[in-house]
Amino acid sequence: MPKVGREKSNRIHKEIARQGIFFKTEIGQHILKNPLIVQNIVEKAALRPTDVVLEIGSGTGNMTMKMLDKAKKVIACEIDSRMVAELQKRVMGTPVQSKLQILVGDVLKINLPFFDLCVANIPYQISSPLVFKLLLHRPIFRCAVLMFQREFAERLVAKAGDKHYCRLSVNTQLLARVDMLMKVGKNNFRPPPKVESNVVRIEPRNPPPPINYKEWDGLTRIAFVRKNKMLSAAFKQTSVTAMMEKNYKLHCSLNNTPLPENFDIKEKINNVLLINNVADLRARTMDIDDFVKVLHAFNKEGFHFV
Structure with missing residues (x-):
């Protein structure tokens, strides 16, 4: 100095x-x-x-x-x-x-x-x-x-x-x-x-958005682990599919919904992404509306992130 x-x-x-x-x-x-x-x-x-x-x-x-x-x-x-x-x-x-x-x-x-x-x-x-x-x-x-x-x-x-x-x-x-x-x-x-x-x-924002923040946080956590990768890659991680399967089975149990025969969690996740045209999205370019779309798409099929 x-x-x-x-x-x-x-x-x-x-x-x-x-x-x-x-x-x-x-x-x-x-x-x-x-x-x-x-x-x-x-x-x-x-x-x-x-x-x-x-x-x-x-x-x-x-x-x-x-x-x-x-x-x-x-x-x-x-x-x-x-x-x-x-x-x-x-x-x-x-x-x-x-x-x-x-x-x-x-x-x-x-x-x-x-x-x-x-x-x-x-x-x-x-x-x-x-x-x-x-x-x-x-x-x-x-x-x-x-x-x-x-x-x-x-x-x-x-x-x-x-x-x-x-x-x-x-x-x-x-x-x-x-x-x-x-x-x-x-x-x-x-x-x-x-x-x-x-x-x-x-x-x-007042009133706050009508979104479960814990679920939102769970989704963005998955997406931003690999923010430059497509969502289809982010959801293929072993820890992610294990968490999604556990939550999906809990959802089915609480709603007395039987699991489909030959249930395959990876295939079901991939179908949600493909049907809603979000599989190729990347977190780094997704805005709030994109994440809302993805969250609602999974929730509609019984998937939750908490």
């Missing part, structure tokens, strides 16, 4: 040490320090005076304080008790103290209360499970404005045929509209992460 860079790094480290806060990068603590970006994120969230806002990973409260000025209430979820103490100290004796509620713990393990919006610079290692925890939360919230690692954000918004298109893309877009809002460079954080970041807006 050049001498100037080392000196700057040492100054920042000493300043943090004076504050008594050492950020734990292993749990994703990278505090957004640029006030202009904090302000921009809060503005893009379009908070209303009646809104209850959920913030995940509030840190030292830079974004929390901005939101407390605009919202009815902010629910800050924070796992680090040192950050909780810092946030409590910042609001102590101020007019916004009564508007702040703090949930201490792991957001993935907490039963989330009602909220209108979620605005957060989240720990990147929990990105995927957090997105689906939020999207499956009820009642449905209005929107979320979240900071993600750039690669993850690109996968969230990718369309069928894009190089970043994957199971995450289609599963998220089934449940929500996703838009890229802005890029954020690593030097806007303290300490800087190793990756660049993007802010994304996620707006849940």
Whole structure:
């Protein structure tokens, strides 16, 4: 590291040490320090005076304080008790103290209360499970404005045929509209992460699509194991045919339907794909309507994915 860079790094480290806060990068603590970006994120969230806002990973409260000025209430979820103490100290004796509620713990393990919006610079290692925890939360919230690692954000918004298109893309877009809002460079954080970041807006579909999400997830899991291969190849995997046969036999048993003579699971799966003209489809180019068609085709014949 050049001498100037080392000196700057040492100054920042000493300043943090004076504050008594050492950020734990292993749990994703990278505090957004640029006030202009904090302000921009809060503005893009379009908070209303009646809104209850959920913030995940509030840190030292830079974004929390901005939101407390605009919202009815902010629910800050924070796992680090040192950050909780810092946030409590910042609001102590101020007019916004009564508007702040703090949930201490792991957001993935907490039963989330009602909220209108979620605005957060989240720990990147929990990105995927957090997105689906939020999207499956009820009642449905209005929107979320979240900071993600750039690669993850690109996968969230990718369309069928894009190089970043994957199971995450289609599963998220089934449940929500996703838009890229802005890029954020690593030097806007303290300490800087190793990756660049993007802010994304996620707006849940309300009402949600009339689809069993667990079944949908089971289908896309099969299809994207080999996203460049045709569906006919994906469904020939031994583990897939075994699962499909088990579920089909259970379906027949529950509905008092006798198994056909000379039952052949591979032949039956192949017939479903061929009759519905989907055998040659490839996951990387299939959009939501394509996956809905495939799911309904299998369900109609008694096949389920859970």
